[in-house]
Each structure stands twice: as structure tokens, then as C-alpha cells.
Amino acid sequence: MNQPSSNLINMEIIEDLISLSPTGGVEVLEEIIEAFIQSGHSRVQKLIQGATTQDAKVLSFEAHSFKSSSGNVGSLKIPSLCIELEKSAHQGQVANATQLVNQIQKEFDALKTALLQILKDRSK
């Protein structure tokens, strides 16, 4: 079952992104969401790989970047998971990385669905 958007996303940021469009349409939001989903897939794959190989450097770098990117589209959950992962990886503690990466992947999938739903609703 999908989570409501308000549990996943800071809607104030979505409204902000919509207001960036000179026409008041969703084109800027759409472009930013598409770029986020595309880069998000790649980051999640790198995190999975980093957790599998227990590569602290990769985990730290990708978690650091994903924290910022997901915050840009208003994610309420991914940044805190990334902070936790980055902190652990920075200290060389990668044993629980797989569990955190799984959570990040799950939240990314939910966020993606919610963002696309918002886009669909706002495009009507």
C-alpha cells in the first residue's frame, strides 16, 4: 500500500518548485523530478554495490550526495537515513550498511511513486 505523500514529502518544497516555473505550470517540477529519479536509481545501485563490497568510501560519498539530492525534492525520510549511513561509513562501520541501504532503497521507491503521483495530479 502506498504511503500518503505528506508522510514522505515536504509539500512546501514541491510548491516552491512549482513556483519556479515562469508559467506556473509543472514543467520545472517535472524536469527536477525526472533528473532526481534518474540519478537516484544510479545512487541506489552504487549504495547496494558499496554495501555488498563493504566499501566505506563509496558508501560515505554516495550517502552524502543522496542526502542532498533527496532533500531537494522534499524527501522527509531519506536524508536522515543517509546521514546515519554516512556517519557509520565515515567511522569505518559498514557491518549494518546493507540494512540501511535496503531502507534507503525502499524509501526511494516510495518517494518515486509519490512524486510521480503528485506530478500526475498537478498536470490535470
Next chain:
Amino acid sequence: MYNILLIEDNPDFQLLVNKAISNDRTKVLTASTTHEGFTLLQSHPVHLILLEVDLPDRNGFDWYAEIQEHDQFKDILAIFLTIKGEVSNKVTAFSLGAEDYWVKPIQPLELRVRVEAKLRKIQQKKAIDNIMRKGNLRLHVAFQKAYLVENDQERTIKLTPTEFRILHYLARLEEHVLSRNQILAEVWGNDSNVFDRTVDAHVSALRKKLSPYSGCIESILGEGYRFLSPKKLESI
């Protein structure tokens, strides 16, 4: 047009900044590394730098310290825009002379208004820098106004736009003898309906308005006009 150099390796954030602050008077030049940033800095006039601290090729602080050593870049306002919120980093940035330090995430509208505020500051500085001082004469280029300073008081000289352009052109090239044709080309452009005697009429009117410093525009027989250097102007 303002050029803002963004040095940031995260493509999502590059896009966001572009969408937030690009408009018909602000262009964002995007670099993913300090190396690319330096190339853009050398090839474009840059008014503001937005800079990440953690960059793939080197630390943003080190790069900023290095460009501060170049005379042509040291006056460009730089703002660190980074996810690193620690006080020690802020101290480093401000110690290096950064204009500001903004911590991500930053909402796009907030980013837009913050950047606009900085651009207004640049514009004000530019206006101050645009005052040309020639002895007792002040030319406020941005506002196209001329003043004479007497006894520490500024007196506005009411010039027409054409008179201001002539005076500005002559003052800019002080001591150079400028022919009527050169003045025509500079002030009127390609308007073929204007004759060289028109220049004489405007210069004559200009001199009257500059009284008692009329002599700062000298007629050079058979050649044209020359603006005297500030030292000479003060002694007139």
C-alpha cells in the same frame, strides 16, 4: 546581464540552482570541478561565485584561497553553498573572505531571493564604482549625471543625454585629441543625418554649463577636442 559561476558536482543540485536563479538578466555558468570553474572564470565575466566545499578534484576552500591571489578575480563575491554546516567550516570560509555561507538543503525560492539580494549589492557597488572623478568634476555613469564639487558641496550640472555622452567620452579619454568624426561615431553611432557642426554646437552648450570650468574641454584647431587631465582641470 549577470553571470553566476556555480561550482557543484551534483547534477540534481546544478539543475535546481539553474531553475531557481536563471532568468533574462542572470545566467548560470555551471562547472562540476574547480578546474572547469577556473576555465569558465578565465573566459567569462563572472559577478558571483556559488561554490561547494567538497568537490571531486579539490577542496573548495583551497581553490577559493588560490583565486584570491589573482588581481582580476579577488573582488568577485563568493558564497559557499554546501551541505557542511559545521561552525569550523563557516569560520574558514569567512576567514578567507567569502561573502556568505549557505547550508543545504536550501529551498529554491529562498535561494532565488538570497541571490537577488546579493546581485543588488553588486549593482550598488558597481554604481559607486561607476563614478568617474576628474578634478572638480564627477560623472555618475550609471545615472548619467554630472556634478561639480565646490567647497565640498556637489552641484548638479543639468546636461542633456547627448551632452553627457560627449563629456563622458572626452573625459574617459582625457588628454587624447578626439576628432569631430570620432565623437560623432561614439555619440550618435551610424546616424548619417548628423553633421560635425552639430558636435560644435553641443560642445559649446556643454562648456557653458561647465562654467567656471569650461576650459576643461579644449578646442584643438583643425583637429577636434581634448579633455584636460584632472590636475590641469583643478588649476583652471
